[in-house]
Amino acid sequence: MITPYFLENFWGDKNNGFDVLYHNxxxxxxxxxxLSDFIRERATIEEAYSRSMTKLAKTxxxxxxxxTFAPVWDVFKQSTEKLAACHMELVRKLQELIKEVQKYVEEQAKNHKKTKEEVASTLEAVQNIQSVSQALQKSKENYVNKTLEQERMRKEGATQRDLDKAGLKVKKATETYKSYVEKYANAKTEFEQRMTETAQKFQGIEEEHVLRMQEIIHSYCQSVEETHIQIGEVQEEFVKNMENTSVESLIQKLAExxxxxxxxxxxxEFEECNVSIATEGANPEKGKPLPYQADGEIKTQIP
Amino acid sequence: MITPYFLENFWGDKNNGFDVLYHNxxxxxxxxxxLSDFIRERATIEEAYSRSMTKLAKTxxxxxxxxTFAPVWDVFKQSTEKLAACHMELVRKLQELIKEVQKYVEEQAKNHKKTKEEVASTLEAVQNIQSVSQALQKSKENYVNKTLEQERMRKEGATQRDLDKAGLKVKKATETYKSYVEKYANAKTEFEQRMTETAQKFQGIEEEHVLRMQEIIHSYCQSVEETHIQIGEVQEEFVKNMENTSVESLIQKLAExxxxxxxxxxxxEFEECNVSIATEGANPEKGKPLPYQADGEIKTQIP
Structure with a gap:
């Protein structure tokens, strides 16, 4: 149970507590x-990063x-592609979350509309105590003025008829004044009661709102953390693959x-020409290459 | 000590082992x-990401x-700024690394130039065995042809003078053939010796090269990992700050x-007008506000 801060702190002689709480x-x-926009922007950033990583994998x-180094590029390519995928997965999760936030935005707007109706009587009570207070002040001033007017006439020796007339005015002003004192008492009771309920209601709404926002942020953090762990794994795998790619294995692969x-x-060695054999067949030596023969095409040149 | 793969695998009757190793x-x-380009591209991606995060922090x-939720944005802002800083720190490290790679690129080019000079005699030996093999083949063919020519003349009953002439040609062809057999033996010895040295040298160069590349990649991984850890810390701090931002504290902050x-x-309450006091002073009631007074300005309205 949270301290009723709103109930305690939104009174005061300016009486705009209701206004402040409503706007809050x-x-x-x-x-x-x-919050929805913030998450959307983050998702956009992650998407751009992911696309850049995909491009880097292509590079x-x-x-x-x-x-000799060529086979290593495949390790780079695979790891970079996986990194791109991690960030794209985060984008997907954030987009899901944005949908949830959108739902909350709509729900919240509906709730606020409903609340506006529910607090309409409080607004009336606020406006009532404001107007009654003003009227009470005026009726009191009028009562004082009428009383002093009657006293002045008495001292100046006015006629009985005029004094009776002034007495009637005093009586009427007194009644009005008294009626406003009574109305004020009622307005005050009504106002306090309504404000008490409404301040609690507004605090409840804020508590609920902040809780929902915290839940969204919690979801956001969870997605970001999951991605962070996945990225760590991709990086670890890259390091392991690099460690497994020994200098010897690369040298061997090239040689193979x-x-x-x-x-x-x-x-x-010198081979003597055996004339009898040579003349028997159709010059069998011809076309038989030397054990080591340069065919003239392979003329090694350093560029 | 790595198996001498290059020494074993770059012979063969086509004799382009030297060429392949040199180009390798x-x-x-x-x-x-x-590799330098790859790291540069990664740095560019990280820089773009960092700048986007800085923009997000501004958002x-x-x-x-x-x-009520307003104070939470400060937590978002700080965390996002720190995230931007982590990635910018990675950019800085990668730029340092690129400088190192550039140094290696220059050093490597110099070494290759030096190596080209050092293997010049091997190239000569390759070219020599190639041309000597060709000449040997030709001289052998010439020797066989001349011998058969002499035999043909003998059978056809040529004059002694012509036979002597043909005999001289056979003798000359035999000498040339024999001299190329000898030259080939020398070229072969020279070639084998040079190729043995050079194949080992080339393997040494490749080993050194792959090692340097691995060192660079190791540095690259280290920077990426350090950043990954820092990002994890920023994220953890964000979660902790969020946990510390309770619903109650936000409600309280707003109320305050x-x-x-x-x-x-x-x-x-109704205050009777005390005429004697009221007429003594200059209407002291006037201007004294009611304990609760609506001044008419604060007219609460729901927008």
Whole structure:
């Protein structure tokens, strides 16, 4: 149970407590719209970040497929794609949350409309005590003036007829004054009663409002935290993949994919021409390559 | 000590092992430039994210300062600003790292230039074994042709003078062939020796290159991880601040800042006009307000 702060603090001789509390309630609608806008902007930022990460992943996949380092780009690409996905997942969650906030915004507007009707009698009581107080003040002034007027006439020796007339006026002013004293007492009772109820109602509305806002923020935090954990996992996996990509494995992979062969050039010895064999077949030596033969195409050049 | 993969796998009868290894080394320059570009792009993404967060913090600080929820925006603003700062700190670290990568890129280019000079004799040995192999093949063919020509002439009963002439040609062709067999043996020895050294050198260069790249990636990961931890702390602080912002404290804060007063309207009773006092002074009742007086200005209206 929360201290009834509103019940305690919105009286005072200026009597605009009701006005302040009513407007405070209405500000709640601005707050919930602003919270919705804030989350939407965050979602937009996360979406842009995610798209940039997807582009960065493409950069990684467009990197040279040549050289010893080439296989590492695949690790970069995969990790960056996962990072993009994490942020896109956050966008999806925030968009869901925005829908919930929108629902609350509408619900809140409806509740405020209902509340406006419910506090209409309080507003009347406020306006009533304001006008009755004013009238009471005027009737009191009139009563004092009429009484002094009668006294003045008495001292100046006015006729009995004039004195009777003035007495009648005093009697009438007294009655009016007394009736306003009575009306004020009623207006005061009514006002206090209504204000007490309404101040409590307004505090209840604010409590409910702040609670709902806190729930939304809690959801927001949860989504952000989940994403943070996922990003941490992607990063951890990246580090692990990098650790598993040893220098030796990269050297080996290159040797396997680009290797030109394991055989060194063989020895070549002088072969005497055996005329009888050579003339038997159709020059069998012709076309048989040397064990090590340069075909003239592979002329190694350093660019 | 890493297995000498390059020494084992870059022979083969096509003899372009040197060429492949040399180009592989040169690809290393592309890789390091690409890594630098990748980190630069990441830094650009982080910078854009940070600037968007700064903008979002401004959105939070521009949110309504009215209503019960208003103080919460300050928590949003501070947290979002800190988030922006975390990402900007990452940008700073990545920019430092890019400078280091640039240094490596330059160093690497210099080393490759030096290596090009150092392997020049290997290139020569490659080109030599290529041309000697070709010449050997040709001289062998010539020797066979000349021998068969002499045999053909003998069978066709050529003059002694012509046979002597043909014999001289065979002798010359034999000498040339033999000399190329010898030259080939030398070229082969030279080539094997040079290629053995150079393949090892190239592997050493690749090992060094991959290690440097891994160091850079390690630095990159470290910066990303540090930022991740900082972001986690900011998020945790935000959650804690939200938890500390109780509904009661917000209600109390509003009551304190917007409260209109604690005093309820007082009772007003009928006051009889005391003529003797009233006429003594100059109408002292006039101007003295009622304990509860509506001044007509505060006319509570619901908008």
């Amino acid at each position: 309630m209405k500000h709640g609608q601005i707050s919930s719209k602003e 990684a996949s467009n990197c040279s497929q040549l050289g 994919s680009k290797g030109t062969g394991k055989e060194r050039p063989g020895p070549i | 080394m040169k690809h290393g320059q592309i890789s390091s430039k690409e 939070a600080s521009n949110c309504s300062q009215l209503g 800042s917007k409260g209109t007063g604690k005093e309820r309207p007082g009772p007003i």
